[in-house]
Amino acid sequence: MKLVLATRNHGKVAELRRILDGIDVIGLDEFPDAPDVPETELTFEGNALLKARAIAAHTGLPSVADDSGLCVDALNGMPGVFSARWSGRHGDDQANLDLLLGQLSDVAPEHRGARFVCVAAIAWPSGEEDAVEGLMDGCVVDAPRGTNGFGYDPIFVAEGESRTTAEMPPDEKDAISHRGKAFRALAELLR
Numbered sequence: 102m103k104l105v106l107a108t109r110n111h112g113k114v115a116e117l118r119r120i121l122d123g124i125d126v127i128g129l130d131e132f133p134d135a136p137d138v139p140e141t142e143l144t145f146e147g148n149a150l151l152k153a154r155a156i157a158a159h160t161g162l163p164s165v166a167d168d169s170g171l172c173v174d175a176l177n178g179m180p181g182v183f184s185a186r187w188s189g190r191h192g193d194d195q196a197n198l199d200l201l202l203g204q205l206s207d208v209a210p211e212h213r214g215a216r217f218v219c220v221a222a223i224a225w226p227s228g229e230e231d232a233v234e235g236l237m238d239g240c241v242v243d244a245p246r247g248t249n250g251f252g253y254d255p256i257f258v259a260e261g262e263s264r265t266t267a268e269m270p271p272d273e274k275d276a277i278s279h280r281g282k283a284f285r286a287l288a289e290l291l292r
Contacts, residue, residue, distance in 0.1 A: 102291065104121070104124060105127055105165070106166070107165065119272070126165075129156070136156075140185075145170065148168035148182060148220075150230060151166075153222040163226070165284075167219055167221045168220055169217065171216075172215060173205070174214040175213060185252070194252055197253070198245060198256060205243075210243075215240055216239065217257065218234065221287045235282030237266075239257055239259040240258055241257060242265060247266075247269075248267060
């Protein structure tokens with residue numbers, strides 16, 4: 102089976118190829134004319150389904166999309182669906198980290214609870230679709246650590262861990278991550 106992953110984020114493509122081992126996953130680089138689908142919904146599921154539907158319609162192939170983000174308790178669940186563009190510029194990881202750390206600078210460690218959320222959706226050219234959710238609970242630390250991963254990985258420590266997810270080897274992160282959980286659940290649906 103060939104699935105189109107509705108992203109141009111090379112980090113996500115590599116991560117999902119590891120997680121969906123045995124399934125032929127191709128990214129949008131294989132479809133240079135594929136539309137950029139704006140994330141206009143206010144939920145992770147809404148955005149994931151929006152992207153999966155658009156790419157399935159464009160390519161004629163089953164399409165997988167996800168929307169994920171960091172939900173911080175002290176910020177009432179934000180940045181949430183706005184995680185990738187929290188600083189105002191989509192995909193500017195450093196600016197997003199700096200802004201979030203600035204917003205939490207006066208928040209005590211015991212009040213820095215957070216969770217990564219991922220909703221993975223699949224849309225078939227026939228119109229069928231499904232979505233699953235994965236969560237990873239933890240907390241936000243006060244300074245970036247580690248060079249693996251992307252996004253908020255350098256400032257997030259998963260429950261039961263002392264390392265940030267950016268300090269973890271990819272296979273260990275995949276085993277506990279929100280994206281890993283969501284895409285393993287999606288892989289079960291595909292089987």
